[in-house]
Amino acid sequence: MDFITSEYYIWFLPIVFLLTFTVGHKQKRRQIGILMVSSYVFFWFASGWHMLLLLTSTLVDWTAGKKIHESDDKQIRKRWLMGSLTINLGLLAVFKYLDFLIESWNWTSLRIDGAPELDTFGLLLPVGISFYTFQTMSYTIDIYRGKNKPYDDFLSFSCYAAFFPQLVAGPIVRSEHFKKEIENTLAPDPMRFRLGLTLIVYGLAKKLIIADNVAIHVNEIFVDGAPLDNLGLVWWGALAFGIQIYCDFSAYTDIAIGSALLFGIRLPENFDSPYTATSPQDFWKRWHISLSSWLRDYLYIPLGGSRNGPRVMLFALMMTMLLGGLWHGASWNFVLWGLLHGLLLIAHRVLKRVQLIQTMFERLPKTAPVIGWIVTQYFIFMTWLVFRVEETSILIPSLKTYVGINAHWDALEMYDALPDIKFFTFVIAILFFIGHFISWKLGGLKHWIANQNPLVWGLLIGGMLSLAFLLRPAETVDFIYFRF
Amino acid sequence: MTIRNKSEVLGKLEGSQLLLSCMIAFVTILLTSHSITTAIIKPRLYDGSINELGRYSMTFDAYEYIEIHSDSAIISIGSSKMREAFDGQLLGQLDDSDHDFYNLAIAGDRPYVRMLEVSAILELKPEMIILEIGPTTFSSLATPVPESVHSRMAHLISLGSVDLDRFPNSVLNSTDKEMLPNSRSEQLNLLASYVPIAIEDTIEIEFFSEEQPYPCSGSLANVRCVPLPNNSTYDEYLKYPTQFRNSLEAIKAGKSSRWTIEEFYGPALDVYINGSYHNPEGVYNKNQMAFEYMIKQFTGAGIEVVLVGLPYNPVLLNRLSIGQWDYYNTSIEIYTNMPDVVVYDMMWDNDWEDFHFNDYTHMSREGEVLFATKLIQQLSPLLEVE
Numbered sequence: 001m002d003f004i005t006s007e008y009y010i011w012f013l014p015i016v017f018l019l020t021f022t023v024g025h026k027q028k029r030r031q032i033g034i035l036m037v038s039s040y041v042f043f044w045f046a047s048g049w050h051m052l053l054l055l056t057s058t059l060v061d062w063t064a065g066k067k068i069h070e071s072d073d074k075q076i077r078k079r080w081l082m083g084s085l086t087i088n089l090g091l092l093a094v095f096k097y098l099d100f101l102i103e104s105w106n107w108t109s110l111r112i113d114g115a116p117e118l119d120t121f122g123l124l125l126p127v128g129i130s131f132y133t134f135q136t137m138s139y140t141i142d143i144y145r146g147k148n149k150p151y152d153d154f155l156s157f158s159c160y161a162a163f164f165p166q167l168v169a170g171p172i173v174r175s176e177h178f179k180k181e182i183e184n185t186l187a188p189d190p191m192r193f194r195l196g197l198t199l200i201v202y203g204l205a206k207k208l209i210i211a212d213n214v215a216i217h218v219n220e221i222f223v224d225g226a227p228l229d230n231l232g233l234v235w236w237g238a239l240a241f242g243i244q245i246y247c248d249f250s251a252y253t254d255i256a257i258g259s260a261l262l263f264g265i266r267l268p269e270n271f272d273s274p275y276t277a278t279s280p281q282d283f284w285k286r287w288h289i290s291l292s293s294w295l296r297d298y299l300y301i302p303l304g305g306s307r308n309g310p311r312v313m314l315f316a317l318m319m320t321m322l323l324g325g326l327w328h329g330a331s332w333n334f335v336l337w338g339l340l341h342g343l344l345l346i347a348h349r350v351l352k353r354v355q356l357i358q359t360m361f362e363r364l365p366k367t368a369p370v371i372g373w374i375v376t377q378y379f380i381f382m383t384w385l386v387f388r389v390e391e392t393s394i395l396i397p398s399l400k401t402y403v404g405i406n407a408h409w410d411a412l413e414m415y416d417a418l419p420d421i422k423f424f425t426f427v428i429a430i431l432f433f434i435g436h437f438i439s440w441k442l443g444g445l446k447h448w449i450a451n452q453n454p455l456v457w458g459l460l461i462g463g464m465l466s467l468a469f470l471l472r473p474a475e476t477v478d479f480i481y482f483r484f
Numbered sequence: 485m486t487i488r489n490k491s492e493v494l495g496k497l498e499g500s501q502l503l504l505s506c507m508i509a510f511v512t513i514l515l516t517s518h519s520i521t522t523a524i525i526k527p528r529l530y531d532g533s534i535n536e537l538g539r540y541s542m543t544f545d546a547y548e549y550i551e552i553h554s555d556s557a558i559i560s561i562g563s564s565k566m567r568e569a570f571d572g573q574l575l576g577q578l579d580d581s582d583h584d585f586y587n588l589a590i591a592g593d594r595p596y597v598r599m600l601e602v603s604a605i606l607e608l609k610p611e612m613i614i615l616e617i618g619p620t621t622f623s624s625l626a627t628p629v630p631e632s633v634h635s636r637m638a639h640l641i642s643l644g645s646v647d648l649d650r651f652p653n654s655v656l657n658s659t660d661k662e663m664l665p666n667s668r669s670e671q672l673n674l675l676a677s678y679v680p681i682a683i684e685d686t687i688e689i690e691f692f693s694e695e696q697p698y699p700c701s702g703s704l705a706n707v708r709c710v711p712l713p714n715n716s717t718y719d720e721y722l723k724y725p726t727q728f729r730n731s732l733e734a735i736k737a738g739k740s741s742r743w744t745i746e747e748f749y750g751p752a753l754d755v756y757i758n759g760s761y762h763n764p765e766g767v768y769n770k771n772q773m774a775f776e777y778m779i780k781q782f783t784g785a786g787i788e789v790v791l792v793g794l795p796y797n798p799v800l801l802n803r804l805s806i807g808q809w810d811y812y813n814t815s816i817e818i819y820t821n822m823p824d825v826v827v828y829d830m831m832w833d834n835d836w837e838d839f840h841f842n843d844y845t846h847m848s849r850e851g852e853v854l855f856a857t858k859l860i861q862q863l864s865p866l867l868e869v870e
Contacts, residue, residue: 191497194505213680421680423687454501458508465509466516469672470679 001045002168003255004207004476012042016164017262021188028185032159035263042164043128050126053091058161060087061136065143065150065157077144084140088133095126100330128168130327134294136161139175141298148176156182165259169252169481171270171290181265192261198450198461199258205464207251207479208472210432213425214240214247215477220419222389228397231407232414238381238402240425241388243432246274248480249288254446273440275380275433278372280344283380295324313349318342328387333395337386344379517672525675528682529643532708533689535678539590539725540636542710544604544644546588546722549713551608554584558863559605561598562616564591564728565794568846569855570614572723578860581867586722589616591707592761595775596625597633600640602781603650612788612866614859615778617819617827619812622764622772628659638664642671655777657770730842730849732797749799756844757803764811772815783824788866791819792859793829797841801832828862830855 001007016038024031043051064084068077099120109115139160142148151157160178220226221237228234253270260267270290277283284292300320304312318339325338351357361368382402389395401407415422439445449460525534532538550557560570572585579585590598593616605613629637640646641664648656648666665671707726711717734740735748743752756762765771782789793816812831820827830836835858840851847855 190499190502194497194502197506421684423691424680424684427687454505455508457505458510459512461505462509462512463516466513466520470517470520470676471683472676473680474677 001042002479003203003252003259004479007045012038013259013262020186020263024186026185026187028182029155031186032155032182035164036155036159036162039159039162039164039167043162043167046168047127050124050129053095053126053129054132054162054167057088057091057133057136058158060084061140061161062151062154062157064140068140068143069150081140081144085137088137092129092133095123095129097326097330099123104332131170131172132161132167134291134327135172135175138172138294138298142175151175151179163260163265165256166267169249169256169479170288171253171256171268172294173267173290177268178265186264188262189264192264192266194457195447195450196258196261198446198457199254199261201258201461201465201468202446202449203251203254203258205468206247206254208468208476210428211244211247211251212473212475212477213421213428213471214244216419216421216473217425218244218388221417222394222398224391224394226394227410227413227417228394229401229406229408230414230417231401231404231409232411233417234385234398234401234407236414236418237398238385240429242275242381242384243429245384245387245480246271247432248477252479252481273436275377275436276373276440277376277380278369279376280341280348280379283376284341284345291324291327295320299323314346317345317349321345331390333386333390337383340379340383340386344383520679521675524682524686525678527712528678528685530710530712532710533685534681535639538708538710540639541643542713543588543590543601543640545713546586547601547604547608549718549722550584550586550610553719554586556581556583557586557608557610558583558612558614559586559588559608559610560614560616560792561593561605562589562614562792562794563593563618563620564589565618565620565845565847566614566616566792567591567725568727568842569794569852571852571856573720574724574853574856575860576723578856579867580864583611583867584723587725588722592632592636594623594625594633595621595771595778596629597637597640599651599655599774599778600637600646601644602778603646604644606781606785606787609785610787612790612863613782614790614792615775617775617791617793617816617829618831619762619764619809621775622766622769622811622815623761624765625770627657627770628663634660634663638674641665642674645671651777655773728842728846732838732841732843732848753800753803753844757800762845764809764815766811779819779822779825789825790863790866791825791827793827793831794845794855795830795833795836795840797838797844798836799838800844826862826866828859830858833858 001012016034019034019038020031024034040051040054043054061084064080067080071077071080099122102118102120106117109117139148139150139157143150151160156179157175159182160173160175163173163178166173218237218241221233221240222228226233250271257267257269268290270288272286272289274283274286277286300316303316303319305316306313321338321342322335323338325334325336325341328334328337360371382399385395385398385402389398397406419425435445442448449457452460526541528534529541530538535541550559558575560566560572566589567587570585570587570589572587575585576583625633628634637660641648645668648661648664651661653661665674707728709726711721715721731740732748735743735745738744740748779789779791793812816827816829819825835854836851840848840854842848842851
């Protein structure tokens with residue numbers, strides 16, 4: 001079960017809603033209990049026995065948090081913190097990276113005489129492990145730093161760790177934020193409920209109409225035998241994947257936030273019109289905000305941040321981006337993706353200090369941001385190629401063509417290389433960018449819709465929902481971030 | 485970095501307004517789905533661009549049209565053999581009474597598929613139904629049905645909102661039933677699967693094609709093309725649909741790139757004549773049960789049923805093995821004795837020559853004229869009685 005299966009909307013969500021506000025009517029502990037149990041049920045359907053890993057993480061961080069808070073001894077506090085980090089990162093390392101490390105070793109061993117080849121364990125990646133381990137780790141670290149206090153009871157903490165809307169693919173919620181949300185008894189609020197419905201429908205429309213339709217093109221372009229020296233084709237492929245990944249991931253986030261709002265719980269935003277970013281730094285303020293802020297607070301700043309000189313800053317930045325890339329998946333292309341983003345951020349910081357650039361932004365206050373936007377997005381979409389394509393035999397020619405090396409332009413060849421449904425997808429892509437721009441101008445299209453009167457809201461939501469049903473392709477695609 | 489949460493700027497909303505909002509959204513869903521189906525999917529189904537044969541999409545609209553526009557309808561049902569034989573306009577001219585003759589036969593039709601339309605036909609209340617009976621009526625059909633047949637059945641069920649529960653398991657096999665879209669949501673799902681390709685074709689036709697690929701208005705040049713019900717040619721089309729071209733004439737004149745006449749009447753005919761679709765299975769099978777189910781439903785509703793055994797090209801008939809179609813002949817005898825059913829078997833009449841056909845089975849214009857003349861002689865007494 002996930003956010004695009006009908007069971008979620010027909011059975012799971014209505015039942016949990018009814019139980020929370022009938023059985024748990026005005027009784028906070030019951031409500032939290034219902035949400036916690038429902039979250040484990042949801043996780044069981046999504047990932048089966050892997051829910052034991054979630055339970056382990058929860059128990060470890062609950063205990064570590066308590067012990068750290070109770071102790072005044074620095075050593076003991078540190079030991080509990082290290083224990084928590086070791087177990088959490090250990091689970092992540094075993095289940096997510098062990099096979100990758102073995103495969104990398106085997107690849108290297110082929111080039112070293114006498115080096116043994118190792119068998120992989122064939123471990124399945126537990127759904128959502130990257131998200132909930134980061135979430136529970138931040139809880140323990142914040143208590144260790146003295147920023148937060150532990151939860152009063154295990155039930156509330158386990159609900160925080162497992163809350164079903166954000167469990168599988170975020171947003172990564174900070175413990176204090178969630179604690180405030182469940183401070184009072186949950187009560188259905190018509191406005192929040194309607195905003196929740198808006199976000200769910202908005203997310204479904206983005207996922208089913210846009211992400212899944214452009215995915216068909218992406219899957220047809222980046223394959224062996226495709227004319228990857230065709231500039232138009234590779235540019236369109238990069239653009240289409242950029243659209244797909246944004247609509248796919250932000251759709252998940254919208255549905256997650258929307259589902260939580262039905263219960264009156266607000267989750268933080270994860271996206272803010274990222275394709276309007278005018279610099280790499282701006283992009284990371286708009287893309288996967290809950291992860292980038294997590295990496296900033298728990299990695300970049302502890303590594304030295306920007307207040308310890310340029311060398312430390314460059315090191316911290318590059319390490320943060322490399323590890324941030326690796327967080328996405330156990331594959332070298334994600335490391336390369338992080339590296340490229342690290343280089344872009346460094347290049348941006350260097351260029352910001354160049355006198356000529358500063359003068360240009362001062363003298364051309366309207367034109368310069370447009371140039372910044374074009375340059376930024378050109379490189380952002382280039383990095384999506386690295387994110388999407390794992391096979392070097394496809395990635396290298398694609399990257400070369402993207403930057404114009406050995407590339408040619410042939411519209412007819414591009415037309416033939418695309419799937420049967422072409423114009424429909426082009427129209428979707430154009431409408432996406434128009435919508436993205438409008439959303440940026442309005443400060444969030446979904447919130448604008450949610451604030452309309454019943455007639456306009458009903459027309460827009462009804463229209464979006466029926467279009468999501470009618471325009472979706474025959475086969476829907478799993479959410480990309482489920483893999484991470 | 486602050487994580488913005490714009491829900492904080494939301495205004496107030498009453499519970500009643502929420503309810504009103506949801507009701508408007510629900511109505512909008514119904515209207516949007518209906519509009520898209522009508523404006524985008526249906527034209528592409530009719531012009532044959534998103535399904536194999538556009539004519540499959542027209543039956544339910546055709547029944548509705550006939551119900552509104554004719555008080556005394558006679559409809560023919562069967563396969564492409566019936567479609568190529570039955571000229572409703574000519575029959576109307578030859579008939580002294582005031583009846584409308586509609587040709588609703590479909591290429592590749594089988595009783596097991598056609599029975600899905602029984603309810604719609606009963607609602608239309610025709611005065612008479614002319615049902616094709618032939619070797620194909622008794623041909624074998626696997627369980628579960630092959631993909632092509634399944635897709636036609638699923639298509640018809642979805643377009644006609646057919647309720648499968650009305651069919652007893654003895655008629656509609658339970659394995660087949662399970663695989664077909666029975667609930668309305670399953671049926672809508674199937675229709676929705678056409679939307680992206682329908683929009684693609686619409687964009688291509690509207691913006692990039694110099695002419696429409698399957699011209700529906702005015703000339704009916706392509707057998708895949710069906711005019712929409714609001715088209716002025718629709719009535720004409722339902723009486724006499726677009727016909728196949730005369731392949732036999734071209735082969736005889738040496739203008740066919742595929743066959744010489746020797747090949748056509750030689751090895752190609754041997755392959756054709758042994759195809760399972762053209763031969764009775766020889767047992768009481770799914771197709772026959774469905775055929776009898778239809779007859780019973782029609783006669784039970786007081787509709788006159790005429791079973792017409794259509795002739796084949798005599799060259800083909802002469803090549804049949806001894807006893808190859810005995811099951812057909814035996815069945816004809818059985819149905820002749822059935823109450824409330826008239827059987828008119830033209831299969832073995834000596835009037836038919838090969839120029840009456842376009843190929844092995846489908847009639848040429850000469851064949852259509854002869855067929856109309858012979859059929860109206862048989863029908864006249866029945867029509868006069870009414």
